[in-house]
Amino acid sequence: MKLTLILLAAGDSRRFDGNKLFTPFHGKPMYQYIVEEVEKLPDGLFDDxxxxxxxPEIMEDLEKRGYVVVENVQSSRGISHSIHLALEAAASPDGEEASYCFAVCDQPYLKAATIEGLIEGWRNSKRGIGCLCNMGEFGNPAIFSESYRNELLALEGDVGGKRVLRRHIDDLYLHEVDDGLELVDIDVRPV
Known part of the structure; x- marks a missing residue:
């Protein structure tokens, strides 16, 4: 089954008071943490x-690193719009069954080994959805098989995949992380 990584990096950072993706976090822009962790993963883990x-800075950087770049010129429509754009770009012309691993660019503590463990556990579980969790709290990344594509495309506004995930708990693989810090996304500027 084809697995596509989708990095969501189009948010307006309204709660952050500035662009959090470019804000230096321990010496480098926040978005680079997930990019560097993905580069540590085994070749071929993601098909795309x-x-x-x-x-534009993220577009230029990630295009050089082999990503397909999808521009979101209507970020005010919320995360659902980014999900729609990504799924349209990920459409498989050959009809191969696909799955999608959605990750966000504001989780600087997430580790490559955790991402790899999620994918391995999800594949072994034979479930349609997988996500990280810590003590009952769902977190990113989250993986959805092709059978959930239409539900993801039906999302509207600033609503993400967790809405779909919660509807299908019976088809959900949870990958527990030992350190809840890995699931923390930085939504407000540190004081």
Missing amino acids: KIVVTQY
Whole structure:
């Protein structure tokens, strides 16, 4: 089954008071953490890599790193719009069964080994959805098989895949992380 990584990096950072993706976090822009962790993963783990963003700097950087770049010029329509754009770009012309691993670019503590463990556990589980969790809290990345594509495309506004995930708990693989810090996304500027 084809697995596509989709990095979501188009948000307006309204709660952050500035562009969090470019804000230095321990010496480098926040978005680079997930990119560097993905580069540590085994070759071939993802068949394709897509980034959805509105920022030219991210487009230029990730295109050089082999990502398909999808520009979101309507980020105000919320995360669902980024999901729609990514799924349109990930459409498989050969009809091969696909799955999609959605990750966000504001989780600087997430580790490559955790991503790899999620994917391996999800594949072994034979479930249609997988996500990270810590003590009952769902987190990103989240993986959806092709059978959930239409539900993801039906999302509207600033609503993401967790809405679909919660509807299908019976088809959900949860990959517990020991360190809940890995699931923390930085939504407000540190004081």
